[in-house]
Amino acid sequence: MGDSLDSVPFNPFDHRWRETLNGGAGLFALAVAIVFAFIIIIVFIIRIIQLPRLRQQIINDFNDGMVDNTRSVPTRILKVIIFLLLTAGLVGVLYFNISKMIHDSPKISVTLIKNDMAPSMLFCNGGSNTTRLNYTSGRYYPIFNDNSDNPESFSIDLTVIKGEYGVCQFLDGTNFLKPINASRGYYELGFTGDIPGIIVFIGDNNTNMDWTLPIPQGNLLSDVGVQVLDGNGGVIQYTETRHTALNDTVDRSFQISVIQGPTAAADNETIISVSIIEPRMVINQVEDPSLTLADLFSNVGGYLGILGIFGFLFGSSKMDPFGFVARFVFIKQDRTKLLKELGKMKGDSNVELSTWEKEEKEVDIDTKTSNLSNQAEFKNLLTKYYVETDYYEHAVKTPENVYINKV
Known part of the structure; x- marks a missing residue:
């Protein structure tokens, strides 16, 4: 302790830092999170090297996110400004909380x-x-x-x-x-x-x-x-x-x-x-401790909730039901499962696709998708599994659209 209440250099085995990191449970959770993030990064790098298709897909997704030609120029400019402000705020929150955890004097409770x-x-x-x-x-x-x-x-x-x-x-x-x-x-x-x-x-x-x-x-x-x-x-x-x-x-x-x-x-x-x-x-x-690891996660998580405002202002990206595991880890297994589930759709009364063949054999998704000649039926498929079309219906069918086109 010495003659000062100031902080001491970081040492994960020091009792002060064990308390700051929420003891053994916090150290274990932090170690698991680091290992998990490391595995994700390694798998991502390996798959990108192995599969050129994934490289191109990531490049396209990045370009779509940055360029986003479906929006007007003022909207895109405002979107970039707010995105940069939110990013700077996140960096500031992380820096402030980590600095407080390392340097601030401890809080005092009295019993x-x-x-x-x-x-x-x-x-x-x-x-x-x-x-x-x-x-x-x-x-x-x-x-x-x-x-x-x-x-x-x-x-x-x-x-x-x-x-x-x-x-x-x-x-x-x-x-x-x-x-x-x-x-x-x-x-x-x-x-x-x-x-x-x-x-x-x-x-x-x-x-x-x-x-x-x-x-x-x-x-x-x-x-x-x-x-x-x-x-x-x-x-x-x-x-x-x-x-x-x-x-x-x-x-x-x-x-x-x-x-x-x-x-x-x-x-x-x-x-x-x-x-x-x-x-x-x-x-x-x-x-x-002036700030614990749990407090840090809580503060950062609370700030990330502000990202909901970003989605509220500019909408969210296209729905993607297939995450990292399906894209980069169990590629073949999840593809097989998807094709199997799509094969069962011919018996689904909520999506009537008249062009599906009525044979009792495994469906080839590439062939069947190419045979979808009815636009309404294909829209039903997209609406059920992938996209929300409320705004689309509003934009193309309401009387306001005539005025917008004239302007």
Whole structure:
């Protein structure tokens, strides 16, 4: 995580990018899509090389789409302009979304979770750094208000750290395992020493924490709570905020407030008693990707829906019921199936083609098509399977057509 929330270089095995690409399912879907697109491109190139007829067909389709001599010059110019604008918009949407996915800082969601982690604590001399602060005893009570339900407490072991304040006593929270049901307990610790007071630090013992500084400091999201207790100690309470990064690392920040001041000490001895109350719940700030792969597909798909406007303005191309697979992959198999289905049409009452031979044998489509002498019957065939003729009927039969021809 470091000291910044900025993005990191792309690494598909990094947890951040696994989250951005929607985890294992997203990575699998992306891999399948890439493989599928690669296969389609390879098959297309092979078939174009093998079959000159397909090359010519693609050239003709491209020319028809670009030239489109069936439209007027103003319509063709407007069509090209809008097509270029839509294409530029699609490129812009892709660039914006991919750039956001790579460079934008993560989004933050906030939840409340049980306090299931102990903090690390440092207790130092509040006066001269030459006076040693001695630890006498300490215990942790899992339940704050009622010890009768949980009479068993846990002893606390402290270690020595030497720093700016001399010899300090340290509780490593990473080595102190709280019971599962201990969402709010408290710590009671006792110290001795001829000192005017004690400084209490509460923080997270992560790898970046330096406990030897005057004010211990970790990384950007690991603030340390500080409280000075005069005289004979007192009761303090801390609050905690956690930050869960995209790489699943957790940073913890603490704030301390005093609940009760120091109590009277015994004669001829300085006794320092410190009680620390922990919160039941903590605020957890969770990083989420600014944009995921699913969001990217959704945004691009939503923009592609605008292409419906293009079809609304200029109409769609001629209907083509035979896609890539029929044209480039299973060429012979789909051709055989088509001829078989057309052979069954002679029994279809919706398309009465009187010139079909009434013999019970396989129909040769090339021969039969050439024998279609009746224009109305051939129109029925096209209307049933290939084209929509509503606009044609309107254009050639309505009275407005006479006025258009005169103009």
